[in-house]
Amino acid sequence: xxxxxxxxxxxxxxxxxxxxxxxxxxxxxxxxxxxxxxxxxxxxxxxxxxxxxxxxxxxxxxxxxxxxxxxxxxxxxxxxxxxxxxxxxxxxxxxxxxxxxxxxxxxxxxxxxxxxxxxxxxxxxxxxxxxxxxxxxxxxxxxxxxxxxxxxxxxxxxxxxxxxxxxxxxxxxxxxxxxxxxxxxxxxxxxxxxxxxxxxxxxxxxxxxxxxxxxxxxxxxxxxxxxxxxxxxxxxxxxxxxxxxxxxxxxxxxxxxxxxxxxxxxxxxxxxxxxxxxxxxxxxxxxxxxx
Amino acid sequence: xxxxxxxxxxxxxxxxxxxxxxxxxxxxxxxxxxxxxxxxxxxxxxxxxxxxxxxxxxxxxxxxxxxxxxxxxxxxxxxxxxxxxxxxxxxxxxxxxxxxxxxxxxxxxxxxxxxxxxxxxxxxxxxxxxxxxxxxxxxxxxxxxxxxxxxxxxxxxxxxxxxxxxxxxxxxxxxxxxxxxxxxxxxxxxxxxxxxxxxxxxxxxxxxxxxxxxxxxxxxxxxxxxxxxxxxxxxxxxxxxxxxxxxxxxxxxxxxxxxxxxxxxxxxxxxxxxxxxxxxxxxxxxxxxxxxxxxxxxxxxxxxxxxxxxxxxxxxxxxxxxxxxxxxxxxxxxxxxxxxxxxxxxxxxxxxxxxxxxxxxxxxxxxxxxxxxxxxxxxxxxxxxxxxxxxxxxxxxxxxxxxxxxxxxxxxxxxxxxxxxxxxxxxxxxxxxxxxxxxxxxxxxxxxxxxxxxxxxxxxxxxxxxxxxxxxxxxxxxxxxxxxxxxxxxxxxxxxxxxxxxxxxxxxxxxxxxxxxxxxxxxxxxxxxxxxxxxxxxx
Numbered sequence: 086x087x088x089x090x091x092x093x094x095x096x097x098x099x100x101x102x103x104x105x106x107x108x109x110x111x112x113x114x115x116x117x118x119x120x121x122x123x124x125x126x127x128x129x130x131x132x133x134x135x136x137x138x139x140x141x142x143x144x145x146x147x148x149x150x151x152x153x154x155x156x157x158x159x160x161x162x163x164x165x166x167x168x169x170x171x172x173x174x175x176x177x178x179x180x181x182x183x184x185x186x187x188x189x190x191x192x193x194x195x196x197x198x199x200x201x202x203x204x205x206x207x208x209x210x211x212x213x214x215x216x217x218x219x220x221x222x223x224x225x226x227x228x229x230x231x232x233x234x235x236x237x238x239x240x241x242x243x244x245x246x247x248x249x250x251x252x253x254x255x256x257x258x259x260x261x262x263x264x265x266x267x268x269x270x271x272x273x274x275x276x277x278x279x280x281x282x283x284x285x286x287x288x289x290x291x292x293x294x295x296x297x298x299x300x301x302x303x304x305x306x307x308x309x310x311x312x313x314x315x316x317x318x319x320x321x322x323x324x325x326x327x328x329x330x331x332x333x334x335x336x337x338x339x340x341x342x343x344x345x346x347x348x349x350x351x352x353x354x355x356x357x358x359x360x361x362x363x364x365x366x367x368x369x370x371x372x373x374x375x376x
Numbered sequence: 377x378x379x380x381x382x383x384x385x386x387x388x389x390x391x392x393x394x395x396x397x398x399x400x401x402x403x404x405x406x407x408x409x410x411x412x413x414x415x416x417x418x419x420x421x422x423x424x425x426x427x428x429x430x431x432x433x434x435x436x437x438x439x440x441x442x443x444x445x446x447x448x449x450x451x452x453x454x455x456x457x458x459x460x461x462x463x464x465x466x467x468x469x470x471x472x473x474x475x476x477x478x479x480x481x482x483x484x485x486x487x488x489x490x491x492x493x494x495x496x497x498x499x500x501x502x503x504x505x506x507x508x509x510x511x512x513x514x515x516x517x518x519x520x521x522x523x524x525x526x527x528x529x530x531x532x533x534x535x536x537x538x539x540x541x542x543x544x545x546x547x548x549x550x551x552x553x554x555x556x557x558x559x560x561x562x563x564x565x566x567x568x569x570x571x572x573x574x575x576x577x578x579x580x581x582x583x584x585x586x587x588x589x590x591x592x593x594x595x596x597x598x599x600x601x602x603x604x605x606x607x608x609x610x611x612x613x614x615x616x617x618x619x620x621x622x623x624x625x626x627x628x629x630x631x632x633x634x635x636x637x638x639x640x641x642x643x644x645x646x647x648x649x650x651x652x653x654x655x656x657x658x659x660x661x662x663x664x665x666x667x668x669x670x671x672x673x674x675x676x677x678x679x680x681x682x683x684x685x686x687x688x689x690x691x692x693x694x695x696x697x698x699x700x701x702x703x704x705x706x707x708x709x710x711x712x713x714x715x716x717x718x719x720x721x722x723x724x725x726x727x728x729x730x731x732x733x734x735x736x737x738x739x740x741x742x743x744x745x746x747x748x749x750x751x752x753x754x755x756x757x758x759x760x761x762x763x764x765x766x767x768x769x770x771x772x773x774x775x776x777x778x779x780x781x782x783x784x785x786x787x788x789x790x791x792x793x794x795x796x797x798x799x800x801x802x803x804x805x806x807x808x809x810x811x812x813x814x815x816x817x818x819x820x821x822x823x824x825x826x827x828x829x830x831x832x833x834x835x836x837x838x839x840x841x842x843x844x845x846x847x848x849x850x851x852x853x854x855x856x857x858x859x860x861x862x863x864x865x866x867x868x869x870x871x872x873x874x875x876x877x878x879x880x881x882x883x884x885x886x887x888x889x890x891x892x893x894x895x896x897x898x899x900x901x902x903x904x905x906x907x908x909x910x911x912x913x914x915x
Contacts, residue, residue, distance in 0.1 A: 127691075130702040131656065132665045153807075154423075213458045299448050300455055305423035312448075316422065319450055321657040340656050 122344035131340045145345040155346065158310035161225075162292060165309055169229035169291040174284050176233045177242055182268055184239070185246030196243075203236045209300075216301055227301035228294070228309070238283050245279040246272060281364030285357070292354045314350045318343050412751045413441035416468035417456065419449060419737075422810060430775050431814040437771070438758045442816065460485055467745040468755075471524065473736040475855035480740060481518050487746035488521035497756035500763035501525065504821040509733040514913055515853040516738060524740045528733035529820035534837040536715045538677045539591055540696075543710030545573035545581075545670040554712045558595050561671075562634070568670040569643040585645035585652045585663045587674040589635065591716055596631040598622035601867070602874045610867070612852035612906050619851060619910035621903060623870050624894055629887040636878045645669050649875065657695055665699045673716075677842045680713050684832040685786045685796060715841035734853045739818050762817055766826040772816045775803070788832040795829055856905040862898030869894055 118134065125131075126140040149155060183189050184196055207215075212231060221227040249272060257267045273280065295311035302308050320343075406412055424444040425431070435441055445466055447455045452472050459465075465485050471477045480486045491513075494502055505512055508530050516524045541554055541564075549567035565583025567573070573581055593599050599611045600623035611622040622628070638644040645663060652661040652674050659675030675696055683693035691698055701708045746752050762772045774781055780803050786796040802808050837843065873890035876882040895903070 128702065130665070130699055132654075132660065132662045132699055132703075210458060210461045214462050217462050217464075296451075299451060300458055303446055305425060305446075308423065316448070320421065343656075 119344040119347050122341050123348045125341050125344075127339045127341050145341050146349075148342060149345045149349055154305065154308075154313045155310065155349070157306055158308055158313035161307060162310040165225060165228050166288055166291040168225065169232065170284055170288045172229050172233050173235070173238075173287045173291075174280065177235070177238045177283055177287075178268070178273070178280070180234060181239045181242035182246055182272060184243045185249075187251075199236050199239055213300060222301055223303045223307060225307070228297050229291075231297070232287075232290070232294075235287075238286065242276075242279055242283060245276055249275060278364045281361050285361045285364075288357065289354060310350050314346050317346045407441065409439070411435075411439055411441050412754055413443055414468055414745070414751075414755060415443040415445060415466040416470070417445050417447045417466050418468075418470045420444075420446070421449065424814075425811055428814045429812040430780070433775065434772055434814065434816050438761070440754065440758060444814075465742045465744065467742050467751075469740045469742065470527070471736075471738050471740050473855065474738075474853060475736075475860070477524055477738060477740060478518060478855055481523055485742060486523060486740040487743040488523050489525070489741065489746065491522060493753075493756070497753050498760040498763070500760045501756075501818065504763050504819075504823075507824055508821050512734060515734045518854075524738035525818050526733065526735065527737045527739055527819050528735055530733070530822045534834050534843040535677045536837075536842040537590065537673055538675065538680050538713050538842075539716055540664070540672050540674075540680055541712040542573070542664075542670040542707060543712045544707045546712070547710070548573045548575060554714075556717070558592070558634075561592070562638075565638065565643045565671065566641070569641070573670060574667055580668070582645040582663075582669050583638065583643040584671040585661075585669045586648040586650075587652050587661065588669070588671045589648070590673045592635060593628070593631050594716055596627040598625045598627055600628055600874065601870055610863075610870070611850045614851060614910075619906045621899065621906070623874075624891045624899065629884065632874065632877045632887060633884045636880055636884065639878050640880055644878070649879075659695055660699055661696060665696065665703065667704070677713070677715070677837055677840070678833065680711065681833065681836055682789055685788055685794075687786065713840055717841060732851075733819075736853075759818060763821065766823040769817065769821070769823070773820070774815070775813075783829075788835075790832060790835065792832075792835070794832055852906055852909070854909060856902055856909070858898065858901050858905060862902060865897055866894060866899055866902075869897060 117136075121135050121138050122131070123145055124141055124143070125135065125138040126142040126144070129135075129140050180199070184192065184199070186192075189195065216222060216227050216231060221230065253271060253275070254267055257271045262270065293311060295309065295315055298307075298309040298312045302312075423446050426444070431442060431444070445459070447459075453476055456469075456476075460480075460483065469480070469486065471480065505526070509526070509528070512526055513522060516522060516526060518524075543554075545568055546552075546554070546564060549564070549571045551564055551567065555561045555564045568581055568583045570579075572579065589602060590599060593602070598613055601610050602623070612619050613622050614620075615625070635644060639646075639648075645668060647663065652663040652669075652672060653659070654662040659679045661669075661672045661674035663669045664672040664674065675694075679694040679696040681694040682697060683690065685692075690701065693701070697708060697711070700711070741752070741755075745755070762768050767777065770777060774797075779800065781797055781799050783795040784798045785793050787793050799809065803812075834843075869890065873882070873886065873894075877884060877886055877890075
């Protein structure tokens with residue numbers, strides 16, 4: 086039986102839908118604008134806004150994708166994202182699971198030990214000194230090790246693990262499984278939603294990170310995509326100017342090239358979202374509610 | 377459990393192994409070829425390539441090694457501070473601001489350079505400075521010692537802040553000559569706003585926007601923070617032999633009265649609040665290019681210059697002109713461009729000094745380098761050779777003539793033939809240049825004894841008054857001791873007051889109240905410090 090909805094209800098629905106569509110468009114528009122620019126030929130005036138490219142060209146993509154720095158950056162970013170995600174996800178699980186077990190001695194102490202880092206952090210200079218004295222400068226490890234464990238992710242994962250019934254773990258124990266086997270064969274399979282969620286967070290964070298690469302990497306061959314992209318985007322803005330350099334001799338990339346670089350650097354990680362989306366929503370909800 | 381232990385020990389061992397491998401290196405005396413290695417930072421727009429052909433050429437010529445650190449320009453101070461905190465001090469440090477220079481002195485990472493040593497080992501540096509910017513060094517003293525060498529460039533040809541009128545609009549509203557006095561300016565602005573200069577039947581044009589204000593303020597004798605494009609900065613200017621802060625001078629009240637009237641009458645573009653550039657390349661005035669305003673002072677003169685040579689690409693003209701040509705090629709011909717003329721300042725009878733080359737940017741040298749006498753002397757000898765002749769300078773700056781580049785004859789759009797710099801061989805390729813270029817110098821001097829090479833730029837810019845501009849400069853070249861303490865608050869007070877007065881949120885007389893408030897909030901301390909510094913330098 087479908088209840089007949091009043092006119093007031095329906096107008097409210099329409100109003101809400103319109104507002105949401107509007108909000109959606111305001112977030113989509115900047116991206117669409119860049120997308121349009123990336124297909125626009127450079128000899129069109131770029132001081133105006135366009136919804137569709139006034140003069141279609143693929144030249145921008147050909148130019149960007151054949152740029153050596155962008156390609157190296159791409160490869161470095163993929164390596165860093167994969168390696169960093171594997172390390173961070175394993176470290177997070179290996180930390181969160183013990184913290185979720187009642188039988189852990191000094192559980193309270195260890196938990197607050199992790200939580201406290203969310204309020205007090207070392208700061209940039211001590212982190213830099215640490216990475217430097219560990220000898221990680223100019224290596225991929227400087228990008229993946231310092232971020233191996235995030236307290237926030239550990240807490241989220243721990244809360245999820247707590248929600249797993251004790252009886253599940255106990256039954257496995259009765260069957261003779263040790264702790265590692267229980268984690269691997271019992272806990273992880275039922276925790277896929279939260280693991281998928283954390284994986285996505287970490288992967289996106291790694292994909293987007295640039296400042297660590299800027300300070301820890303020296304050689305051009307080790308820089309990540311975002312650093313290269315940033316440099317291209319910032320070219321010609323006031324921030325990058327040096328008043329006493331012969332500026333007019335400088336080669337400045339056009340807005341179309343900049344837009345294409347942004348698209349090239351963003352689309353790969355966007356493509357990942359739909360595949361993990363279903364876990365994403367479920368995972369966060371469960372972790373949060375049961376905390 | 378066992379496997380867990382194994383994993384842990386594996387991780388520990390890996391980290392230790394990695395640290396021993398990477399931790400090696402360093403050592404600062406000569407290498408096996410008897411070469412000193414100088415680590416350095418510099419202004420860079422792309423990652424330094426340690427194998428750049430031009431870098432190798434310089435290293436081989438002078439028998440030294442240069443280790444260029446990658447320090448991203450936009451985060452320059454931040455990253456350099458990290459390195460310094462980590463005990464990594466480059467031998468040759470490019471410093472971005474006077475404030476940073478002061479800090480490095482306080483931290484003790486840099487050492488002063490003795491003038492006697494410069495005279496003995498690098499007299500050519502002093503000679504070139506004497507030719508182009510006599511007395512410049514006095515501005516680089518900190519605590520009575522010369523800590524840095526200047527960085528500037530005179531080689532770029534005549535340029536300055538432009539005043540650009542739309543000639544077609546002037547004609548459309550019945551004005552047949554470029555306005556010359558402030559009243560004529562006002563007349564033109566009102567006509568631009570009210571008489572539909574673009575003939576589209578809509579009331580959608582304005583006289584001027586943010587950047588044009590600099591010409592108006594300058595006519596009153598001073599340039600406040602408001603009048604500037606780019607990074608706004610408070611100007612300190614001379615008044616009766618003393619250094620004063622421009623934004624609080626009484627003349628600014630008169631200027632504001634005029635400008636706020638324009639705002640009320642719809643002559644000043646209401647978007648002046650956010651400026652004329654709407655993103656992308658900084659020097660482009662979107663408001664002007666899109667035909668919303670008819671007068672601008674945005675960017676520098678060369679952004680409005682037509683393309684120099686007949687055979688060059690259309691995009692080689694100044695960025696503003698190029699964008700303007702794309703939309704309206706006929707109107708581009710009508711642009712009236714000139715430097716800020718002296719007559720605009722007649723009302724205050726003020727003249728400004730010629731171009732000055734003192735900058736925040738400068739070169740400093742690490743303590744360890746200066747203390748290693750032999751190594752520092754070698755570096756000074758290299759600089760001395762670079763500044764001995766234009767040929768040597770060109771070698772260090774661009775590369776060897778005849779190998780990397782050479783002059784060729786080219787016909788300019790003005791009909792004359794000029795010597796033009798052209799790249800040779802591999803260097804013609806832009807990607808190759810990007811990978812292999814490297815410049816090693818302190819500043820770019822003019823070399824008056826060398827053959828004068830005419831450029832289309834100078835022939836375009838000098839008749840338009842860009843060689844000797846009556847444009848005021850900020851004459852405070854150091855960071856004042858209390859500046860960091862007060863400046864954030866003072867900037868806020870000033871911005872609000874100027875904005876409120878122009879938009880009519882406050883009456884004109886609010887200016888006096890603002891000046892009082894500014895002084896009371898620390899401005900007075902800065903005024904005293906600036907005055908004391910100015911007296912000391914010129915005393």
